Amino acid sequence: MTEEILFTLKSPYRDDFKIRGFRFGCGEKSVAIVGAMRGNEVQQQFTCSQVVKNLLAIEKAGKLIPGHEILIIPSANHFSMNINKRFWAMDNTDINRMFPGYDKGETTQRIAAAIFENVRGYKYGIQLASFYMPGDFIPHVRMMDTGFQNVKLAKKFGLPFVMIRKPLPYDTAVLNYNWQVFDTQAFSIYSGDTDIINKDTAKMAWLSILRFLHNMKIIDNTMHEGYTSCVIKDANLETIISNQSGILYGLRGANDEVKKGDILAKILDPFTGEVRSEIISPLDGTIFFAHQKPLVHHNTVMFKIVRF
């Protein structure tokens, strides 16, 4: 493994901002992995650090298969992470809305350009991602329906679900989309949490990355097969929206199997504790996403349930 500084940016008064890369093996550019791009993606950073740790052990054991290069960037935004901000410390812009980047442009365009310059041209690209809605997810792999995606490959992670999603206008500026446009098979791994470290879901995520590397014959690291992934699209998800606001009293969470008629959560009056609404499952299925914040707005996505 070689550790490199891929990009440096001077700050007026803070320490220099550096993006570090950890490169394993040499040969064909096989896999690039990007961790936290937002300051609150602590789970993503932790997951990436565990991938680095495991690859170091695998390298020591001589189990990196020759002819492959793996590049890992665990953190691309600790300038925000260190001061508890989600977006870029200075101007609040989102690095993951700046791809493919522009090296003569705004600061975060330059950061995106530096990341992209380093991670493009790899056969596979893996991003540890987070979602814009607060809540718990079933760990899954996401691919964008760009016409270039290969679902069979996504199943090699052995996570419970593979989700194929139609890109929206703003998606054209995210890393995953640009990877695909530039001929990299791109996957986003959602491990379920963001601001906190959940050891169990993080482990599922880093094991799935090692499993993928093994299945693609980039490392020799036999392990259990994982799940036979279920492939879903947005149309397979039933969305349940809150019909009241108040304090959320959750009863069921991501990964739970539910039956039609089950009570999934209650919304309570914040003054009297009285039940304002019971959220009832309209179908049999598995909870894919569950709202997690203790306070809930009216008309907010509470649950997404996979319909079978």
Add this chain to the structure above:
Amino acid sequence: MIKTIISEGLPVDEQLIIRKNTIQHGNGTKRICIVTGTHGDELEGQYVCFELIRRLNESIEHLNGTVEVYPALNPLGVDSVSRGIPTFDLDMNRIFPGDPNGHLIEYTAFKIVEDLKGADMVIDIHASNIFLREMPQARINVQTSRKLIPFAKMLNIDFIWIHDAATVLEATLAYSLNALKTPTIVVEMGIGMRITRTYGNRLVDGIFNMMRKMDMWHGAALKNISKPTVSTKGEVHFLNAEFSGIIIPSVSHSDIVKKGDLLCQIVDSYQGVILQNVFSPVDGLLFTLRTYPVVYEGSLLARIYSETTEK
């Protein structure tokens, strides 16, 4: 008359309320809408809303049609000095046309579009951000420029920037409305967190001028409307900082600059040295100028429009 277009529950004893003021007189069927406050830190539009309504009320008998004013599309942001929607991650101007089955905010965006749809003209007023000062200008997507330029010219502004179509911009309010055949012009002027009364007055004069041309207003309106430069015959130059440091401005904003003019200096306040002298690369119109002093490598310092000289 104040009408509520959205009222949705927040967790504890409060509604998210979006309201508009509908001012109607005569039997004319024309309707224009003035919207602002999508970005909670952009406040120049507040004065425009106030002054427009004040003047309309003063001589309502000259109005023949409907003027609808939406001062705060993002009331939680405006009232809490927050550019975005507090608790929500995405820029509000990147979620249009919204989704009736989506998150509260996506649902809100959907209802806003439904409410504005069908207007004869929508003016969406923005005020840059806290970093950059903009001269009064309209921003128009090249796809809708033929239809919108004649209206933008009525608005008493200095510059009309025709920009290329970009996929990410398809989620803006203006794009969504134009796609629904509701003509919408984005006006950018001034700077975030401040009100520039002269700019506000100019735009209000421009709106009355436009209403007169649309046969909705028969009262007084300014005669000598500013003739804006239109960006079709030239190029916009972006100047970005090459060093991180503190900028000291050297020119005033909204100026014609000459190639080689010193625009600002980036300095190092530890050592007392100049890191970069920022010169204008062209003769042109300085329509954007950074005023926020702290910069990183890459921070936008200025935008200059220069006309291509024909050979």
